Amino acid sequence: MENKRFSKILAVAQNVLNECIRHKILNILFVFALALIGGALLIEELSPGAQGRTLVNVGYANMELFGFLTLMLSLFIITFEEIEMRNIWLTLTKPVSRSSFFTGKFLGITFVTLLTMAVMFLLVMGLSLLSRVSLNLNYLVIVYAMSLGLLVTIAFTLAFITIATNLPTGLMFASLLFLIGHLTEHLKGIIAKPETTVPAKLALTLVYYAVPNFSLFNLKDKAYLQEGGFDPLYLLLITFYALVFSFIFLYIGIKAFEKKEL
Amino acid sequence: MTAIEAKGLSKTYISGHFWNRKRTTALRGIDLKIKEKQVFGLLGLNGAGKTTFIKTLVGLVFPTTGRVYILGKEAGHVQTRKSIAYLPEMPYFPRYLTPEEILLFYTKLYEIPENERREKVFFALKEVGLYEKRTVQLKEFSKGMLQRVGIAQLLLNDAKVFFLDEPTYGLDPLSTKQMRDIILSLKKAGKTIFLNTHQMGEVKQICDRIGILNNGQLIIETDVKNIKGSLESYFVKKVQADGK
Numbered sequence: 001m002e003n004k005r006f007s008k009i010l011a012v013a014q015n016v017l018n019e020c021i022r023h024k025i026l027n028i029l030f031v032f033a034l035a036l037i038g039g040a041l042l043i044e045e046l047s048p049g050a051q052g053r054t055l056v057n058v059g060y061a062n063m064e065l066f067g068f069l070t071l072m073l074s075l076f077i078i079t080f081e082e083i084e085m086r087n088i089w090l091t092l093t094k095p096v097s098r099s100s101f102f103t104g105k106f107l108g109i110t111f112v113t114l115l116t117m118a119v120m121f122l123l124v125m126g127l128s129l130l131s132r133v134s135l136n137l138n139y140l141v142i143v144y145a146m147s148l149g150l151l152v153t154i155a156f157t158l159a160f161i162t163i164a165t166n167l168p169t170g171l172m173f174a175s176l177l178f179l180i181g182h183l184t185e186h187l188k189g190i191i192a193k194p195e196t197t198v199p200a201k202l203a204l205t206l207v208y209y210a211v212p213n214f215s216l217f218n219l220k221d222k223a224y225l226q227e228g229g230f231d232p233l234y235l236l237l238i239t240f241y242a243l244v245f246s247f248i249f250l251y252i253g254i255k256a257f258e259k260k261e262l
Numbered sequence: 263m264t265a266i267e268a269k270g271l272s273k274t275y276i277s278g279h280f281w282n283r284k285r286t287t288a289l290r291g292i293d294l295k296i297k298e299k300q301v302f303g304l305l306g307l308n309g310a311g312k313t314t315f316i317k318t319l320v321g322l323v324f325p326t327t328g329r330v331y332i333l334g335k336e337a338g339h340v341q342t343r344k345s346i347a348y349l350p351e352m353p354y355f356p357r358y359l360t361p362e363e364i365l366l367f368y369t370k371l372y373e374i375p376e377n378e379r380r381e382k383v384f385f386a387l388k389e390v391g392l393y394e395k396r397t398v399q400l401k402e403f404s405k406g407m408l409q410r411v412g413i414a415q416l417l418l419n420d421a422k423v424f425f426l427d428e429p430t431y432g433l434d435p436l437s438t439k440q441m442r443d444i445i446l447s448l449k450k451a452g453k454t455i456f457l458n459t460h461q462m463g464e465v466k467q468i469c470d471r472i473g474i475l476n477n478g479q480l481i482i483e484t485d486v487k488n489i490k491g492s493l494e495s496y497f498v499k500k501v502q503a504d505g506k
Contacts, residue, residue, distance in 0.1 A: 004373055007370065008370065008371055008373075011367060011370035011371060015356075015359075015367050018359060018363065019356050019358060019359065022358030022359065022399070023358055081354075081356055081357070086350070086354045087354045087355055087356055089322060089348075089350050089353075089354070090348070090350065090353060090354070090355070090368075090412075090415060091368075091371070092321070092322060093320045093321065093322065093343060093346065093348040094343060094368055094371040094372060095340045095341070095343040095344045095371060095372060095373065096340065096343075096371045097340050259324075261275075261322070261323040261324060262317075262322045262323065
């Protein structure tokens with residue numbers, strides 16, 4: 001029984017991958033490559049001598065942005081076709097539960113995003129080697145942490161577009177949460193300020209704990225400070241943190257989808 | 263045995279934001295029983311609630327009140343969906359996939375063994391005359407061809423109950439005839455068919471029983487053989503008499 005359920009989840013995920021490839025979503029990688037090479041040339045002009053390190057930084061900054069763009073674009077196209085174009089009608093009258101369908105979508109988009117991240121990582125590494133930057137395992141760990149952040153983003157974006165009455169609203173709220181999630185660390189500072197009122201402190205504390213803190217997944221700024229590599233316990237903790245948040249958002253998304261009328 | 267049963271089925275859609283909620287009642291207390299191997303035609307004006315009714319039967323929308331059973335099981339349940347096949351008014355498919363790919367995807371959801379999947383898909387595509395076009399992306403297909411892919415997906419799982427919403431919508435006369443032949447062959451094979459249609463000729467030719475839905479209410483349910491004269495004038499008379 002569970003085996004059949006899993007094979008249906010995989011079938012949905014595989015279908016998402018096929019659709020994304022056919023929609024040429026992965027062409028975003030060409031734009032990334034162009035942005036990277038363009039950035040490299042510009043850096044060479046602006047900061048001779050430090051180009052290697054800056055190039056890696058630019059590469060990583062672009063990776064996160066393009067990873068986010070890939071998942072947003074994939075979700076937009078897939079969901080638009082399914083809900084607005086009503087493709088979903090035929091699929092959901094087949095013997096597949098809504099929770100399996102939703103999980104399959106999540107896995108499919110995750111796979112597309114991770115595939116994009118892997119190719120971008122190889123491009124950055126290739127360019128770094130050409131620029132004679134010494135590479136170590138930390139570079140891979142940075143991408144791992146970044147991918148954890150994207151995993152959470154996929155989960156809450158799927159939840160939002162399921163709950164929202166229309167696709168643009170869902171994507172807008174998800175983007176807003178992504179943005180707030182990157183600023184939550186600053187909330188700590190505001191909460192600690194003596195001039196912040198008690199109700200504001202309470203509200204900000206609530207936001208601080210309810211919204212995923214994306215700065216936890218940002219290891220790229222710390223790469224050069226870590227001589228002997230990142231603390232494995234920290235990596236374990238952020239993995240757990242990402243999984244918990246993803247699970248919560250997936251659960252909310254599935255429950256909303258099970259009640260959604262099509 | 264009863265194939266389709268609706269008990270006190272009502273459906274009210276709620277739209278708008280919480281400060282400006284709008285309620286639209288699409289179905290009002292429908293009671294209906296359709297026997298196995300019967301072909302039932304549901305007639306009604308545009309907006310009478312026919313599509314909502316069929317979507318409730320296949321589990322895409324949920325009843326506000328009342329219950330719906332298919333072959334004795336709750337409508338919309340995964341196990342129930344193994345025995346049904348549904349064709350919406352205008353079937354939509356992922357545009358960048360091919361008919362072969364989308365049908366293979368459906369066979370996986372139907373739990374058809376891997377070694378039988380391609381055979382089933384090829385059979386269905388041959389039945390609707392699209393075998394040669396099986397590797398062409400669906401974005402290249404005309405409305406009529408998409409409808410035929412919709413018909414092909416009906417033939418994958420050896421369903422017992424078929425829900426067809428305007429099955430000849432957008433089809434040319436030849437494809438319309440092919441569709442009718444397919445429905446007749448399903449009828450001959452002892453399948454239960456629930457048909458939403460505006461085509462009175464189709465109903466007279468195919469259906470054993472009809473129901474007329476007007477303003478969300480099932481105002482009449484009768485055997486086709488009981489209808490004297492043209493079905494069209496019978497329909498108009500009943501709807502006008504209902505006066506809503």
